[in-house]
Amino acid sequence: MEGRSGKYIAQLFLEYYYDNDKDILDSIHERDTKVELYNHHKSPTEKELSRGPGANIAKINIPKAGEYTLWDLAGHPENYVTHNMFLRTDDTVFILVIKITDKEQEQEEQLNVCLAAIKSLILKSIEESKSKPTVIFVASGADLVENQRRPLVEVAYAAICKRALERFGKYLNILDENFILDFRKPQHKDMDKLRECLKLGKNEKHIPNLCKKILDAKERWLNSGFPIMKWDAYADKVKEVVDLPDEETRKKSTRALHNLGEIVQIESTRPDGNAIIVLDLQWCSRIIGSMLAAEVVVPYSKQLPKKKMYSSSDLKDVLRGFTDINLLIDLFKELELLFETNEGTEIRYIIPGLLDTNMPITQWKPNATKTICYGRRFQCRDETDSFSPGLFPRLQVRLQRHFREMNRSTADIWKNGIKICHKVEALVYMTKGWRAIHVCVRAEKEGDIQKCYKMLETVTHDVYSVINVTCPGTNIETHILSAHSLRNQRDPENFGYYPLQSIIEAEQKNGKVFHEKENKAEEIGNLLCIGYDSTVIRNLKYxxxxxxxxxxxxxxxxxxxxxxxxxxxxxxxxxxxxxxxxxxxxxxxxxxxxxxxxxxxxxxxxxxxxxxxxxxxxxxxxxxxxxxxxxxxxxxxxxxxxxxxxxxxxxxxxxxxxxxxxxxxx
Missing domain, CATH: 1.10.533 (Death Domain, Fas)
Known part of the structure; x- marks a missing residue:
């Protein structure tokens, strides 16, 4: 945006774990579309996590490529829950950086993880903008490859990139050209080629004229001291700036300002659908960063230790200096970063993204009295799909909120599970590898089948809703958990399940489905809640x-x-x-x-x-x-x-x- 006159500036999102991630930025930046530097990562070391969490925003200019708003997103796992709040992917170029010195299998896994993550985050935006984002493959460490081995390395890397193109080309605009670079040489011809490739994803746009007027007025709005507005209040302020702009113009201008890094629009998780507008991104980044900073992150003088519950004084100690603490806590609730619970007479807070203990398998052991069991499994459809690491923490907050609305409090919570016990027992569990979610319910009496079904439906609705927010491009399949497994297995990882199509086909035959691993046939009527579950009717109709x-x-x-x-x-x-x-x-x-x-x-x-x-x-x-x-x-x-x-x-x-x-x- 040139002097706030309406020229479009693209976004550059940077997610890092390794120091050489910023080496590529320095090399390109010897210097209108959006570019995302999206890095695969392994478990970070303490040194690698020394940079702060949150999102740092700056304007940069890349030679031969253009001007960008740089979003420097922290890459440590605790911060993933916030990424979907900031990421917008319309007309984006993603640069995927891996290490050429890693083993070939590791390189391929890294690209697949990155591409699946991008696809999961951006598909909704692709559908809205009718365009695919561009992806460029870059390998660092060219200086570490011996000259005699370079031809073999290039051939192997090109083959890896080709296979990735075959898998994900349907969803993403992956460029045929890939790069093996020495980031110490910003003037190298290959680095110039990379800068030229950035322009291939260019899609010139001009933001609405209303944006300039909003930005001029924003400085006055910030004087309130709390730079957060609900959409209704924000829309009223915009109306004061321009006489009666229509709703569509307001939305378009707000989205453009979000893409420019001037504000952040966060969609509400509440039924009223009242979005949140953040007027000061650095302020928002600092408070979220201080809340979610890992213990090894040093920029913040105080961080929350990793534990299950936090007191008000714990939060106040970390957030001291940031306006009204109670307003901040309300904001964190709205953003689904934490929820409150009662411990005696004192209010405590749980931040699921900071939980580090997995669920003990003893939490779902066989129970002779609870024989009425039902369950569903929601899993990624294929290798191009993935669940965002931020999905489950947000799902836990959403579920806890709905459990309370149903007058059912959380019995326990772990990094990979949440459980309630109130007449019916319910467990929501994320499997290893973060590829599937199990929803399990059980009760003692047939009279509780309706309660089981209501619980299944509540959780199912929340699962789909949170997936749509955190990873809208992920395709999922629904499976039905084996009632026999739910009654007899204690480890959720070992629960048997049936594809929904197998359930329908079996119902058309003899009403029984056979599980080879369990070596047991089960009646469909024992897997679905008869009288409440409409799955069969919706599929077979009359x-x-x-x-x-x-x-x-x-x-x-x-x-x-x-x-x-x-x-x-x-x-x-x-x-x-x-x-x-x-x-x-x-x-x-x-x-x-x-x-x-x-x-x-x-x-x-x-x-x-x-x-x-x-x-x-x-x-x-x-x-x-x-x-x-x-x-x-x-x-x-x-x-x-x-x-x-x-x-x-x-x-x-x-x-x-x-x-x-x-x-x-x-």
Whole structure:
């Protein structure tokens, strides 16, 4: 942005663990698009972590490439939870830096991790901007390769880059040219080529004129001493600057200012959707940095020690000098960096990103009384997908908030898990390698199945919601956890699971799915919450079995049908003739129904249950019923056919069934 006149300046994001990361910046910077220097990393040493956390912002100029806003993002793991707050990836060039002296397998793994991380962060922006970000591969350490070995090294590195292109070329604009550089030689011709490549990702833009007026006014807004605004308040301030700018113009201008590093717009996690506008980025970076600084980071005079809970005085000691501490704590809650809990009469704070203890496997040991078990697994679809390291800490904060809203407090929390125990026991667990999340619930009584399902749905919603914020480009698959594993295994890493498609295919056959590792067949009805889970109905629609009828629909339908069974009858040993004929088509005779009168609170519930049981028992694997079968298959299609034949198409019972499907969008 030239004198705030509207010229577009691109962003350069820098994430580092190694000193040579800044060597490349120094070399390029002998000096309008956005460039991200995105480095793969290993576990950092104390020296490598000596730079501060947070995000340092500066304007730089790269020769032959242009002017950039430099975002120097800290690379230590504790800070990952904040990256999605700052990163915007429209029209971006990423420079991926690895070490040419590493083993070839390590180099390939490093590129795959980097590319999957980029894809996870940027896909939403790609969809919005209709453009792919550019990726340039750079290897450092050219000076460490012997001349006689250089041709072999170049061939091997080119092959690694080619395979990476084949995997990720669908999602990213990966340049064919790759570089092996000596960062000590900024004038080298290869460094000039790299600068030229930066311009290949160039996409000239001009920011809205409103941006200049907002920036001029921002200095006045900062005098409040707390440079944070909710979107509504910010929008009102903008209206004072320009007469009635429309909402779209405000959003476009705000996004441009975010990309310029002048402000940060953080989307809200609350239902009201009121975004947060940060007017002073360095201020925001300093307070977040001081909160999340690892113990080996030296720029801050005080850091939080790594422990499970922090008192108000712990936080105040670290944040002393930053305006109102209570306002800051509220901000950290909104950003999902921490949550509060009660320890006796004192309020304590938990910062999931600083937890360093993994869940003991004794936390989910077999329990003879808790035999009602259900679970789901959300895993990365393939090698191009990954979960952001910042995903699980934010998910833990989100879950704890919702648990409290459900009047269920957290029983315990670890780096890779969170658990509650309140009538039903629930565990949310991140597997090793951060490739899958397990959601497990168990209870003692069948009457708690609804509570189990509600818990599963709450966690599932939060999982998808947080993934959409922290790694929107990650594709995930849903699997169903084995109930047998949940009852008998203590280590969540060993839980068996079934792909959702296998569940649906098995339901179409004999209602059982076989797990080879467990060497055991399980009934689908024991894996999904019958009466509440609509998975089968949504997939098979009217061809699904009547046992999957949702509980509220079953209650209304049974009440109407039970009236029909008695219509016109007085004696206990009699039943309505139409009801009798209907039951006969289900393979159930009058005498059986009369016998149920003495033990069933609802004849219709017994009728549907027995119809489903008998059909499942007799249904041959993979076979379809023939037209001459006297017993109808227990599907909703046939139930409606029977009802319309024995009663009428507009009968209230027909309306009840069809309404259930309409409510499910079918």
């Amino acid at each position: 061809h699904s079995d009547v046992k999957w009828m949702l509980s509220d629909t079953l209650e209304k339908f049974s009440a109407q049908m039970d009236i029909k069974s008695r219509d016109g009858q007085i004696r206990d040993d009699e039943i309505n003739s139409d009801y009798e004929a209907m039951a006969d088509l289900m393979g159930i005779n009058k005498d059986e129904i009369i016998a149920w009168k003495k033990k069933c609170s609802s004849l219709t519930k017994c009728l549907l249950s027995e119809w489903s049981r008998r059909w499942t028992k007799r249904k041959p694997s993979g076979a379809s019923p023939t037209e001459d079968q006297t017993m109808y298959e227990s599907t909703f299609t046939n139930l409606l056919k029977i009802l319309q034949e024995k009663f009428c198409p507009t009968d209230h019972t027909v309306v009840i069934i069809k309404k259930m499907f309409r409510n499910l969008g079918i």
